[in-house]
Amino acid sequence: MSSDSPFWLRKLTAINSRLFPRGDANLTRLKRRQALFAAIGRRLPLLRTLLFVAGYLWILAIPTLPGQGTYIDENALLPGQVNTNWNWAEVHAADRYLDHIEKLRDDNATSEQRAKYFAEEFKKLGIPASTQNYTFSTVFGDSSGTNAYATMSAPRSPGVEAMVISASWLSRTGEGAGSLNLRGVSTVLALAGFLRRYSFWAKDLVFVISDDYLEGMQAWLSAYHGISQSNLHTNDLDLSSGVIWTALSIDYPGHSFSHLGMFHEGLNGRLPNQDLLNSFIHISKYSGGVPVILYDYVDHQEYPDQYDLLPSWIPASVRQHPDVKGYLYRFKNVLRHGRYQARGIGSGVHALFHQFRIDAFTIFALPATGPHGFHAIGRIIESTLRTTNNLLERLHASFFFYILTDPDNFLKIGLYLPSAILISVAMMLTGLSLWVEAGWTTSGDKKSTDKKWTRRKRPILHVLAIMISTHLLGVTMFYLVNNKLFFRSRICPVAVMLITAVPPIYAIFIPAASPSDAPLSVVLKALNLCFASTVISITTVLNFSLAASMAILLGIPLSVSPTSSRRARPKTVYYIAYALFGLGWLVLCPEGVRKAVLDWETLGVWFGPFLCIVIAPLVLQAGVVCILV
């Protein structure tokens, strides 16, 4: 090839000789493979950084991602296609019930008296009703109450399926902090009297007025499904009905309301089928004339003042920009969703239904001075029930994995899942490159190009022993925290924190590896990262918010633990930093620990055990890496 041939020809020839080289085909194949691996290996740090950055940016960008508009997938639902009959007579009935209930409240009626009154009222309407007493015994003592419920058998079918309309005595305002759901309860009673008059029900209607905030409904659902829970003492239900497919939970704490808020996160991160939510939104907006919001966040276009959240040093032109406010609005929605889902606590009474594969959500009447009241909420619920009444099979057509950025837009799983996966892939690559690094060592001059690579043994059994022992330590810690004595004094959390001293002591007693073997710290870090990455990428499907939180919190800290002794001089300082990061919550947020333990004991929320047995030990392992260096 002469040097004066055109540029493109030279390039083509070079590519050609790369693709079809002369000489031994096997040798060139081997060389090509080695060159490829070497090229990837050289660029690995860059690739890793890129993956981390892309992952974190993607998570931040979730509220702005171009989702798609919600739509109804199940044709049988036909939302808003019926004439509603709920009218002022029913509103009057609800008002009369409210008067009675307010009197009960003012007389400080006990749970039992209240439940008795509700059951009596149901019976007066001609619906079989009963009450259920329950007691939960937890490490914080016993708590008991009484539920009232009524089952109206469907006039048109053998009662194989059922829908639940429920209200809890305590409203979800402040996560059951104490405000009463009086109007919600009156609505259920008035609805019972009203719905009974019609013959088009194809499913049994079950009305439940549960005591307390979550506990009452948990007791009722456990009894209904015949699940025995060791710390729940309750009697069997007198009345039964069919398989529950859908459930509505009504929460109407104020005097009037301006918007209907929708809460949909279930226990342990389960979400209801989107068709149910979309039908409700459709009905509320177009038949009921009430705007729907997510949670209690009003729309940024209607109430721009509420989204003036940025600090004042940012120029007003940015702060006041509608797009910025729109981002903040959606960010708040996504963050709220993530906070419920990641902790697995669910966002209301409806969350409990999700344990039993029942699609449910809470209708929250956002307290305001107006303009809506019993008239609007009754009509919307009537129409929603008529829609779910149409179902021929369980809700299955629409999405179960989604993030609602606002009531009308959602993200499919493919749009948000890659964010956490990218971070977990970056962690996996870091782990694998350390694994390779541990297995090979160069001898001779480091600068010479002709490095001689020799294999060395990796002490896998020791490392696995360390990893398993930290997780066993996590189990021990969980049992200690899940104990009456733990909450007696403030010293106990600190004492449990001392458990973190065990892994380094254990690590010290591991005999030093022979110099020809790979250092323990590198292998431990490699396997720790691989395991953490696996846990994150698999959790994404079950509970994306939890996986994303883990990716955000663990991604960088686990990857940057020092593996060369020069950088990790104050070893104990490093370890203590990791230990505080992994277990600091024990001391720093006693309320959160309390709630996690209570949720685990009464509702079976997995967050507490998962944190103790999986996440905290992963961080401790990263700390042990620093000790072993």
Add this chain to the structure above:
Amino acid sequence: MKTPSTVPLGLVFSALVASRLLISCTSIHEYLIHDHQLSSPLTSFLNLKEGIYLFNNGVDPYSGGVFRHSPLYLSLFTTILSPSRIIASLLWTLCDSIGAWSMVRIWRARNNIVQSSRDVLVAALYFLNPYLFLPSLAFSTSSIENAVSLLAIMFACERRTSASLLALAFLVQLSLSSVVLIVPIILLLITSPISQLVSPRPFSGKWTQSLGHVFELAIYVLVLTLASTLVSGDFLWISQTWGASLTLPDLTPNPGLWWYFFTEMFDHFRPFFLMVFSVHLLIYIAPICIKFQYDSLYATFLLVGVLGIFKAYLTLSDPGLFLSMISLFPEIYPYFRHPIVTSLLHLHATMLLPLFHRLWLTQGTGNANFFYASTLVFACANGAALVDCVWAGLRIAIGEQVDGYAVTQE
């Protein structure tokens, strides 16, 4: 770590058996016994109990289409034992112990030694393998099949021909797919179990001997078949037990590859693909036995791995047996190509399987495709392990890599 030579095998072994028995006496089986991953319709303890109940009440258990266990189980549980909790705990612990003990004996036979420091590790890897441990806690009869197949291999290694062939005949009675193991075990009987992977050479056994073995095995199988027929009264059991693994009448999900494929298939393709899937299992026998003619134990091991991927009505025990058997061949470890990838795949699969099973059947947010996807990951993991074992078993003959030289395949 303790130096292995100081740990007496007897002590560790009894400790493992005792802890195994203790765990199986708790109520843990209530959570596991219904699990699709641990027991298939062919190995489920609940189905076995139902069949025994029907049998005791004078109803032919094979007429209903629920009971698909061998009549040998029927006779065992109606005459000698009763299918109670305690008996089951004891029997399944015994099976695990037999399996672990056979592994130790195979290891000793392979290295031609009386005892070694590795015995403890071999036994522990059988006892503590979760793929073997959990099905056994769920009283899946696949644990019994594993014990019987290890017995057959052990007797073959120790040249106890009749015992080995009898165990093999029992194994075929209990699970038809195990016919795959007949050829390598007979080859093992006429050669030696000692590792020949480093020095491949042509087949050294005497072919004529194998004819006698085949004949003996045929007689055992015939006798057992007659016994089964006597127990159940007619020939219906054949189509219900052996036939089930060929015609796949029950499409209950399991971690294998068959169920989803045949759930989705149009009926008119079914017979053809049933044939393809069944024959596919058999085509591995000849190449593996020919390639590893100098080391039949290794060929047996690889075919156990094939069964662990492609068998109909797979449970976790089947790949578990293969994975635990890797501990018998430490000489190949340095030649593995991608052990970390295989382990990570298995880690992913073990977490995905129960998770997607739950998403589909308990939580209701996933569907059958989710679980199917996780079984594919599982199959990939098992495939990666098998391919790596084949690779390492062949590569070891060439020896360590020398600088400046490369090994390639022509």
